[in-house]
Amino acid sequence: MARIQVAQISVPEGWIDLGVGQPHEDSLPLEQLAEAATHRFEQGDRSILQYGMQQGNANFRNALARFLSAQYEASVDPDHLFITAGISQVLDQICALHTRPGDTVIVEEPSYFLALRIFADHELNVISTPIDTDGLNIEALEEKLVKHNPVFIYTIPSFHNPAGVTLSANRRQKLVRLGEKHGFLIVADEVYQMLAYTATPPPPMTYFDTSARVLSLGSFSKILAPGLRLGWMQAKPSLLEPFIVCGYLDSGGGLNPFVSSIVNSMIELGLQKDYLDFLKKTYRNRKAVLSKALREHIPLLTYTDPDGGYFIWSHLPEGMDAETLLEAAKKYQVGFQPGVKFSSVKGLGNYLRFCFAFYGEADLLEGVERLSRIIR
Ligand SMILES: Cc1ncc(COP(=O)(O)O)c(C=O)c1O
Numbered sequence: 029m030a031r032i033q034v035a036q037i038s039v040p041e042g043w044i045d046l047g048v049g050q051p052h053e054d055s056l057p058l059e060q061l062a063e064a065a066t067h068r069f070e071q072g073d074r075s076i077l078q079y080g081m082q083q084g085n086a087n088f089r090n091a092l093a094r095f096l097s098a099q100y101e102a103s104v105d106p107d108h109l110f111i112t113a114g115i116s117q118v119l120d121q122i123c124a125l126h127t128r129p130g131d132t133v134i135v136e137e138p139s140y141f142l143a144l145r146i147f148a149d150h151e152l153n154v155i156s157t158p159i160d161t162d163g164l165n166i167e168a169l170e171e172k173l174v175k176h177n178p179v180f181i182y183t184i185p186s187f188h189n190p191a192g193v194t195l196s197a198n199r200r201q202k203l204v205r206l207g208e209k210h211g212f213l214i215v216a217d218e219v220y221q222m223l224a225y226t227a228t229p230p231p232p233m234t235y236f237d238t239s240a241r242v243l244s245l246g247s248f249s250k251i252l253a254p255g256l257r258l259g260w261m262q263a264k265p266s267l268l269e270p271f272i273v274c275g276y277l278d279s280g281g282g283l284n285p286f287v288s289s290i291v292n293s294m295i296e297l298g299l300q301k302d303y304l305d306f307l308k309k310t311y312r313n314r315k316a317v318l319s320k321a322l323r324e325h326i327p328l329l330t331y332t333d334p335d336g337g338y339f340i341w342s343h344l345p346e347g348m349d350a351e352t353l354l355e356a357a358k359k360y361q362v363g364f365q366p367g368v369k370f371s372s373v374k375g376l377g378n379y380l381r382f383c384f385a386f387y388g389e390a391d392l393l394e395g396v397e398r399l400s401r402i403i404r
Contacts, residue, residue, distance in 0.1 A: 084111025
């Protein structure tokens with residue numbers, strides 16, 4: 029049977045899996061990247077094929093800083109940027125450089141399930157802390173800090189995966205103050221920061237940093253293409269230092285210099301901004317369609333209405349189980365992500381995550397229609 033098959037997902041033909049949390053191939057910017065690559069190749073600069081500078085190419089960091097400053101509505105210093113091979117790569121590097129097996133880290137409940145796997149690879153002791161409609165609950169976190177002594181807290185401050193919520197500016201300040209008081213790092217995964225559909229969210233966590241404790245992680249995976257494996261970390265230079273001066277980069281040089289040079293052209297030619305605008309418009313419409321369809325056809329569920337990102341997070345009445353529902357949904361060839369996947373304590377059994385980024389509007393409607401047959 030034909031399937032949509034890429035890393036992390038395998039959807040049989042005819043199925044609509046509203047759990048898939050990545051862009052659809054049909055909307056990936058092949059033509060724009062071809063134009064950007066031609067622009068770069070025509071410059072005849074063979075240095076793009078060399079080992080790269082450890083912090084990332086300076087021209088690229090300058091271009092990226094200009095692009096981010098406009099998007100964040102806050103100035104970005106290119107010397108505060110370290111080029112990465114995406115958030116997953118740098119999360120692994122953060123664990124490698126800052127933790128030892130058995131160390132404690134704090135994650136949100138729910139959290140991005142694949143980050144939990146990275147922490148498991150490093151044999152970290154993971155403690156969860158709750159979030160609410162304003163993001164991380166600071167009082168609850170403070171209580172946890174009395175008992176535990178984490179190396180870092182991993183948070184998704186803007187348009188959370190899966191919960192869709194955004195940490196308020198006030199709480200961002202409080203979180204940094206707690207970091208200072210208790211001596212932990214704040215690892216902020218800001219992969220959805222620029223996918224804002226109503227208003228610009230508070231700037232990345234690093235803007236609230238007063239004492240060099242915040243690592244703000246960005247990525248081209250959701251604003252351009254995940255296959256590029258390109259991202260950045262924004263932080264005070266003293267925090268970037270151990271990443272720039274390490275054995276990994278000493279041997280292999282800076283990360284993805286060749287891809288960076290093409291993305292540099294995407295930015296210089298204005299193609300990145302145009303593509304991001306296109307994505308925001310597309311996802312805004314898809315979110316409205318999915319949100320309306322869910323409310324109208326499956327009123328039994330309670331929903332978030334996110335202002336950005338990829339996901340609608342919803343829950344069944346207490347006592348009902350999303351995994352049982354998922355099993356029943358197979359009959360109608362429809363899927364979603366059960367909440368338990370996003371829990372580090374095997375909780376959230378009655379939660380479901382829907383993604384509105386992967387499918388077009390017709391498939392979203394069809395998916396909800398199929399699901400409504402079993403939930404009705
Ligand atoms: C919260 C979150 N962080 C990180 C990633 C992966 O980022 P990258 O492709 O840059 O490794 C994803 C992708 O789904 C995500 O949702």
